[in-house]
Amino acid sequence: MKDAFRTPDAWKDAFQALSEVGVDRRRGGYSRHGFDRAELELRAWFTEEALRRGLAVRTDRNGNLWAWWGEPGPDAVVTGSHLDSVPGGGAFDGPLGVIAALVAVDMLRAKGFAPAKPIAIVVFAEEEGGRFGVPCLGSRLLTGSIDADAARRLTDPDGVTLAEAVTAAGLDPARLGRDDEALAAVGRFVELHVEQGRGLVDLDASVGVASSILAHGRWRFRFSGEGNHAGATPLGDRRDPMLPASALVLATRRVASAVDGARATVGRLVPNPGGTNVISSTVDVWLDARAPDDARTRAVVEEITAAARSAAAGEGCELTVAEESYGDTVHFDTGLRDEVSGVLGGVPALPTGAGHDAGILAAHVPTAMLFVRNPTGVSHAPAEHAELADCVAGVEALAAVLERLAG
Numbered sequence: 005m006k007d008a009f010r011t012p013d014a015w016k017d018a019f020q021a022l023s024e025v026g027v028d029r030r031r032g033g034y035s036r037h038g039f040d041r042a043e044l045e046l047r048a049w050f051t052e053e054a055l056r057r058g059l060a061v062r063t064d065r066n067g068n069l070w071a072w073w074g075e076p077g078p079d080a081v082v083t084g085s086h087l088d089s090v091p092g093g094g095a096f097d098g099p100l101g102v103i104a105a106l107v108a109v110d111m112l113r114a115k116g117f118a119p120a121k122p123i124a125i126v127v128f129a130e131e132e133g134g135r136f137g138v139p140c141l142g143s144r145l146l147t148g149s150i151d152a153d154a155a156r157r158l159t160d161p162d163g164v165t166l167a168e169a170v171t172a173a174g175l176d177p178a179r180l181g182r183d184d185e186a187l188a189a190v191g192r193f194v195e196l197h198v199e200q201g202r203g204l205v206d207l208d209a210s211v212g213v214a215s216s217i218l219a220h221g222r223w224r225f226r227f228s229g230e231g232n233h234a235g236a237t238p239l240g241d242r243r244d245p246m247l248p249a250s251a252l253v254l255a256t257r258r259v260a261s262a263v264d265g266a267r268a269t270v271g272r273l274v275p276n277p278g279g280t281n282v283i284s285s286t287v288d289v290w291l292d293a294r295a296p297d298d299a300r301t302r303a304v305v306e307e308i309t310a311a312a313r314s315a316a317a318g319e320g321c322e323l324t325v326a327e328e329s330y331g332d333t334v335h336f337d338t339g340l341r342d343e344v345s346g347v348l349g350g351v352p353a354l355p356t357g358a359g360h361d362a363g364i365l366a367a368h369v370p371t372a373m374l375f376v377r378n379p380t381g382v383s384h385a386p387a388e389h390a391e392l393a394d395c396v397a398g399v400e401a402l403a404a405v406l407e408r409l410a411g
């Protein structure tokens with residue numbers, strides 16, 4: 005069957021088709037963000053691939069794409085992932101799960117499998133939050149895990165609102181919000197994803213299943229001081245927000261290092277106006293904080309915030325802090341996890357520090373994740389990788405799981 009179908013070729017063809025979309029020549033890697041040109045191009049590619057396979061494609065009210073093999077729901081077996089990336093991201097985070105789902109359908113068709121339950125491939129919108137700042141935005145909207153009005157008002161760095169962006173993409177912003185009909189169709193959800201870490205490398209395994217996701221959230225710190233001339237302003241006359249912003253960055257590592265299992269990061273710091281010879285008037289800093297449970301995550305953020313407030317006061321600056329997203333620890337459905345692992349002959353179960361749409365769905369339907377080995381262990385950077393043999397192993401694993409769950 006494998007020779008007749010040539011899974012590796014199907015994988016390579018699909019992966020190659022995406023390789024030039026959203027290439028970021030300045031940062032390296034890929035920049036593909038919710039409803040931007042690159043992501044809309046990827047959506048068009050997915051739609052064409054799904055239609056070519058005779059799948060019925062629908063865009064739900066929140067901009068998530070659904071490709072159906074059989075009449076939609078109920079009790080559908082749904083797989084898929086996302087096509088957007090972080091700025092300068094790798095090639096596999098998201099697309100691996102979408103391509104694997106399409107090729108798994110090919111594999112099942114090639115062996116004559118006829119599903120007894122509907123199967124759907126979903127492409128969630130804005131999983132990385134790379135444009136509007138909230139991760140898993142499409143799955144949060146689908147499940148009602150984010151207030152629809154607040155979502156409509158989200159803005160990208162250019163001031164474009166989500167409402168304007170979805171309108172430009174042909175959607176009605178007034179309809180954004182919990183989609184009971186789409187959610188009711190989902191019986192179980194299984195997302196395949198490149199591992200973002202070295203767990204499978206250390207275990208010498210191609211494929212694994214997920215056990216849990218760290219609690220994690222994002223907070224925006226806005227330091228406000230007094231914009232002024234870098235040369236004409238004596239040091240004693242300054243209220244420079246860059247100083248408390250820098251204190252926040254250093255406190256992030258210091259505080260998280262003292263809490264077991266915690267991870268805290270500042271990857272985005274935006275001075276305004278951002279001139280070399282200008283003392284900033286404001287500096288925005290985004291904190292990404294994660295830990296094995298809610299208590300530790302909150303404790304880390306509180307201690308970092310206290311350090312930021314103290315540093316701001318010391319420099320005569322104001323500080324506002326806004327929680328932009330938060331999700332508690334996710335423990336995947338153990339029954340489905342063990343069923344999936346059993347289908348695959350008992351693959352290892354791994355925790356992850358990376359968030360996923362599966363982490364949002366897990367609160368609403370039985371959900372599992374499959375991981376594919378990443379030899380570098382690196383993610384959210386161009387070095388992210390998965391070997392062809394492991395990608396094929398991932399496709400075969402997903403096909404076996406879909407056959408069991410939808411058989």
Ligand code: HGY
Nearest residue numbers: 131132139357358359
């Ligand atoms: O940030 C995350 O963990 C995920 O990649 N969105």
Ligand code: MN
Nearest residue numbers: 090097132384
């Ligand atoms: Mn990611």
Ligand code: MN
Nearest residue numbers: 097098131360
């Ligand atoms: Mn991802």
